[in-house]
Amino acid sequence: MSTQPRQHHVRWAGEDTLRMPPDRAALLADLLGKNGRLHVVSNRGPITFELDPDVPAGLTAGRGAGGLVTALVELGRHAPVSWTAAALTEGDKTVSRFLQELGDPAGPGGNGSADHAATLALVRALIEGALPHHDVRLRYEVLPEDVFDGYYRVVANPLLWFLQHQMYALPLAPNIDSTMVAAWRQGYRAANERLAEAAVAAAGGAERPLFLVQDYHLYLAPARIRELLPDASILHFTHIPWPPDSIWQVLPQGMRRAICEGLLASDIVGLQTDRYANHFMDTVASFVRDARIDPDSRLIRWRDRRVRVRTYPISVDPDGLAEFARSAPVEERVARLRGRLQRVRPTSGGPDAPLVIVRADRIEPSKNVLRGFVAFEALLVKRPELRQRVRFVAVQAPTRTSIPEYAHYAAAVREVVARINGLAEPDDQPIWIYDGSDYAMAIAALRLADVVMVNPVVDGMNLVAKEAVLVGERDPVLLLSETAGAAEQLAADSLIVAPADVAGTADQLERALLMPADERRARTRRLRYAVREQDIEWWLTRQLRDLAAVRRGEHPPSRRLRDTVRRIEEPLLS
């Protein structure tokens, strides 16, 4: 890890930190040919444009946050990329036709006015500023408001998100009523077709173009791409959990079958973990009558096609993260946190600085922050002497507060925090809350952590677990829910909890706080090795390698992740 602080303006986008490994360069040349491009299709593009009357040009551009964009945006520095996405903001909509003009110089140009030329130059400059040295062509599709609404605000969120994170109380929700049916037909299906058609247009007649289609917003897009371009290579990757068929079974048959069949138009269906891959194959077996599944080779034969199911656990860029963790904004926050920790009154016999538990996540019910705090409270009741010695630093971002379930959940979290903190002075409070939209603060807290709590109810992967392993300076103990996707890679050296197990979480928290330094060091060393070994490079190269194998008519190897969850059995409650 570099010790040299450096200036960074965006999320660990170290400009030259990622270097293209030679095997991937060869892979890309092989896959894309001389002038070919990778075609990424996703809901959210890598840059979000915002109208802003306070800046001279009236327009700003920001790099998107979130694991998906962060991971994929690096692509554009290694290979020419065309990226098709939905226009989400007014700014996105405004620049949409300029993006198209930039992406397709041979296409219909503007009106030739000076205004037009100036805006075109501005948009080009904004892209270059946000994604320097990337060969990225953006295509932002403007969907009619009612299409977007049904697609995004009704079907993708909350329906698919809630369902796939098992967040519904099924006797009460979801309700697939006529509104939902209309949102499915005229929203989700229509948006998927529009985005697929736009991506195909962006491919502009290239031979065997290669599409990387992203996530639960776009389950139907592969089918439309395949319809238009039977020879295309398509990999769809789902970033969120794929639940068992019993969860999908509450949905109308036509809906879930369309989802399965949309995905089966891909050459490769990618998922985060072996568990989700098994669930996906079970789901297809249950709902797609004419599919034949070979679970051992993870091959699905459907109609005249062969579809591979593969796992690509997403990860972080270790070098870029290391640099950002030493950047000025993070250093400034580390200093601030250290200062506050030093103000905590030392207890007799205890260490000078308190032990620090850290969590960093959105206040999203699936992240399980409520049970995490309740477990902490139970520990303080059992071991009152810890109240002075321990601080729980929670870097938390409110999210989707317009959804009632989220608002209620956030209120319940605030209530529990208030109960635990009571009337103590700020520095004496057991829980310290920081704004989670400040990513530098999250990394700063993770640097100082003795214990990192990652206890989601269900989580596709969870990158905080991987970031914590890399940036922690005190050999932090990782307390990890086995229902986080990351557990399939990291369970062996974490302290594993079951998400509803409040008592067990309190026990593991105690064990983590008391763990001897040498054990912490040994675990951290092995965890770091695991995360560095299977980083974001590995995630992407694995996909490209499998696609190349399929192109050659080979069967890409069906690798299993380490099935560590099963091997780890804590003697809790037995």
Add this chain to the structure above:
Amino acid sequence: MSTQPRQHHVRWAGEDTLRMPPDRAALLADLLGKNGRLHVVSNRGPITFELDPDVPAGLTAGRGAGGLVTALVELGRHAPVSWTAAALTEGDKTVSRFLQELGDPAGPGGNGSADHAATLALVRALIEGALPHHDVRLRYEVLPEDVFDGYYRVVANPLLWFLQHQMYALPLAPNIDSTMVAAWRQGYRAANERLAEAAVAAAGGAERPLFLVQDYHLYLAPARIRELLPDASILHFTHIPWPPDSIWQVLPQGMRRAICEGLLASDIVGLQTDRYANHFMDTVASFVRDARIDPDSRLIRWRDRRVRVRTYPISVDPDGLAEFARSAPVEERVARLRGRLQRVRPTSGGPDAPLVIVRADRIEPSKNVLRGFVAFEALLVKRPELRQRVRFVAVQAPTRTSIPEYAHYAAAVREVVARINGLAEPDDQPIWIYDGSDYAMAIAALRLADVVMVNPVVDGMNLVAKEAVLVGERDPVLLLSETAGAAEQLAADSLIVAPADVAGTADQLERALLMPADERRARTRRLRYAVREQDIEWWLTRQLRDLAAVRRGEHPPSRRLRDTVRRIEEPLLS
């Protein structure tokens, strides 16, 4: 079906209707030997005793309701049975030691007083009255109040019931806190051990005694029986759904592993459907490290034992049910319902009597009555002319109203019914509610049904679907949720709905009401054949035959049910 009305005092317990088939007599002789008995172990015994100061003896006895008791109680007329259960009522507790004295004449008797002798005679007479001609010895175990509370009111209900019916909003519940941990250790585990030990005592040293252990209350009992009697034959049967391993995964590792290992002490683990059998094997594969699973032969090798996983879909007694359906109480209610239906104003061009939709269930969130009514409402909005032609007769019993989720759910149901019925006069209301604790009324309504709605979110089996097929006089269309266990046998000739699919349920309801008479007749004929073929006799014989095969060292055949759910694909929403 008999057309001769007969008097019945209890739920279709026709005294001589069930005849022992010759092959089962041979099986029982083979399994039990000369003086052997079947040993049933369950939470609730076949008779519930109540203290009642208003009757001369101060004590009454009633046959238990519910599928489990109804099905198993018939055993006692075919084979000598010892039945061990928890004492649930004050009456049960009062008779407990008298039952033990009756069950074990060689054991310690009473105090020889006249009072004692009189009570003993009374208990004997009550049993003979409730279970005439049965050779049943009852043993009701009195559990300390705190043990019972943890076992029954904390762990079995609601934790296991909610979890296995997928009723939790997982971000909020369950919470395995220290109270739950104590309830697990000192309640559930202790009660399972006590009941297992009582059942072993009741077996009184018999050679290779045969235990039929029932349901989710007693997952740990097989392990304790096996410990005490290594040679015993044990079949555990779970009456409720077995959800996928992802649902169990929220529980502490020790708890779910203990549940799996408790069951793996059986020779045969019985479940209602193929889907649940697969889920069970997946659960063991995920959580029991040293188990090896062969999914094709449904064999689990665990330590030095071989455990078979088998499906025994529970059913009804067709002859007994037919007789009860013609009994005076049912006839009286049929006449009452017919009269009320005739008062409905005929519409021009419509039939004289309205079309009748029927549902009969407890107001239990998993039964999905709310979405059923909302779907009916949607149909009335779409086809307003049906408002006069259709009546929805709902025979509904409130249940577990002390659990907040149940009380809220019942209130929501009342609200929707009030909204749909509006201010209409009773006979003009689209929905007619009847008291579901009146079983004769449920059967009366099912006799008159044109459509029977069985749309649970999840349901182990659902016997109403099977009863409806047998007693319906108008060739009723069965509208069946595919997540009811019964769908694995009955899907092909039902109209299948996905439980959350309100729009689809409304469509299927319309289709059912409009279905031509000849199609209804043909479907009903095939459904009747399926239910008669696989009746309660078949359910029990299949278990005994498999146990006999295991005794002989053979591998009982691994039969699959008809996988009809997958074969039925409605063109909804596609």
